[in-house]
Amino acid sequence: MLLPQQQYVQWFENQNGKEVQQRARWLSASNYEPPERIVLVDDTTSADEAYRLANAGISMLWRGDFYNARQLMQALNRRIERTEARSKKRRVKKANNAPNQDASTQDSRSQHTLPNLFHQQRQTTAQRARLLSRLLLEFDANYVSQLRRAPDVSKACIVAFGQFEEEKSEPCVLSFRDLQGALGAAQWRKKGVKIDSLDLSIYPHYGVFAPTRHEYVPLLLEAPLPNPCDIAYDIGTGTGLLAIILAKRGVKQIIATDLSPRALACASDNFARQSLSIQLQQADLFPTDAPLADLIVCNPPWLPAKPTSALEYAVYDANSAMLRGLLQGAKQHLSDQGEVWLILSDLAEHLQLRSREELLSWIDAAGLSVKYRLDTTPKHNRSQDKTDPLYAARSSEITSLWCLESTSYEP
Numbered sequence: 001m002l003l004p005q006q007q008y009v010q011w012f013e014n015q016n017g018k019e020v021q022q023r024a025r026w027l028s029a030s031n032y033e034p035p036e037r038i039v040l041v042d043d044t045t046s047a048d049e050a051y052r053l054a055n056a057g058i059s060m061l062w063r064g065d066f067y068n069a070r071q072l073m074q075a076l077n078r079r080i081e082r083t084e085a086r087s088k089k090r091r092v093k094k095a096n097n098a099p100n101q102d103a104s105t106q107d108s109r110s111q112h113t114l115p116n117l118f119h120q121q122r123q124t125t126a127q128r129a130r131l132l133s134r135l136l137l138e139f140d141a142n143y144v145s146q147l148r149r150a151p152d153v154s155k156a157c158i159v160a161f162g163q164f165e166e167e168k169s170e171p172c173v174l175s176f177r178d179l180q181g182a183l184g185a186a187q188w189r190k191k192g193v194k195i196d197s198l199d200l201s202i203y204p205h206y207g208v209f210a211p212t213r214h215e216y217v218p219l220l221l222e223a224p225l226p227n228p229c230d231i232a233y234d235i236g237t238g239t240g241l242l243a244i245i246l247a248k249r250g251v252k253q254i255i256a257t258d259l260s261p262r263a264l265a266c267a268s269d270n271f272a273r274q275s276l277s278i279q280l281q282q283a284d285l286f287p288t289d290a291p292l293a294d295l296i297v298c299n300p301p302w303l304p305a306k307p308t309s310a311l312e313y314a315v316y317d318a319n320s321a322m323l324r325g326l327l328q329g330a331k332q333h334l335s336d337q338g339e340v341w342l343i344l345s346d347l348a349e350h351l352q353l354r355s356r357e358e359l360l361s362w363i364d365a366a367g368l369s370v371k372y373r374l375d376t377t378p379k380h381n382r383s384q385d386k387t388d389p390l391y392a393a394r395s396s397e398i399t400s401l402w403c404l405e406s407t408s409y410e411p
Helices: 047-055 066-096 103-132 154-161 176-191 217-222 241-248 261-273 318-333 356-365
Strands: 008-015 018-026 038-041 059-062 135-139 172-175 193-195 200-202 231-235 253-258 279-282 293-298 334-345 368-376 399-406
Touching: 008 038, 038 047, 047 059, 047 066, 047 103, 066 103, 066 135, 066 176, 103 176, 135 176, 154 176, 172 176, 200 241, 217 241, 217 334, 217 368, 217 399, 231 241, 241 253, 241 261, 241 293, 253 261, 261 279, 293 318, 318 334, 318 356, 318 368, 318 399, 356 368
Parallel strands: 018 172, 038 059, 059 135, 231 253, 231 293, 253 279, 293 334
Antiparallel strands: 008 018, 135 172, 193 200, 334 399, 368 399
């Protein structure tokens, strides 16, 4: 894969007593704009000074020991956490000191507390990411760093960010945080995510959401397949996990779709590892020129909010667009006795971002009805963390397999 973007950053560096302007290609996994101001920092730069620069919107190009840069990142993160904790205490104190409200005002405030907390948490997370992304590293065209004790990260970077065209042998600059993401993704791809219910592992690629939460897998194994079930679609396949489950259950023909080229490559890799012949198609929701499906499965993003990065498209679905599009188009792609299996958490309902009534109305408007529903409770760490401001919602979350059928079908 070749690098698509053509953005550059500039900075000044002392060479033989003269300030010489330097230029390098800018890479950002989060699609941040190239920083306007870059200063050089090294092992003598204190964490407090780096934190001050980051908050001032100034990016820092590291010129010291590689592992000292990692320690600086950890120190920056600790300072961000302390600032967030102080900010949280101020908000709580302000709320506690607020004058008494009448009953109607209190009810109105309580209805908006969870959505506000959710959006505040997202804003805090985004701000932390932006601050940590201020620390930059320079690499040559082969992703080789000249820093002391720098490890070989070229393979992970090529997989994550792409390869330069041969005629453009130019240096590049990226954030230390993005490098950590590339190295973390390389480890996931190497060791895989163990799916205990299937006794196999799924291997995520960079930029493809890892199925670390897979409490819904037993539901897919438990649900009775429609009869017949010769053709199935897996909409938004991602790593290909749902398609693999259907293949393991004996579905003869499976078509898996996704818009992301990274996801299609990832799913293809996982299918090959399982020696499965599953058709892949790049499509927005439903495949084209395909026979009607006896079963359509989809695990759409669970939260109706705007994604801010490619990876977040697996979690956030602005205005529930994918979910509504799936429901609206499902009926015309189903065989007479076909079913839709929708894997969906009700966390959005507990966060008051979407109501159960809205979901049911979308199902009804699409000419579908609920045949049955299978439920399970999440056991991930955040659902058990009582210090999480969203604990009330997370601890009440239910993940369901909604089995939908056409309302016009009569046996």
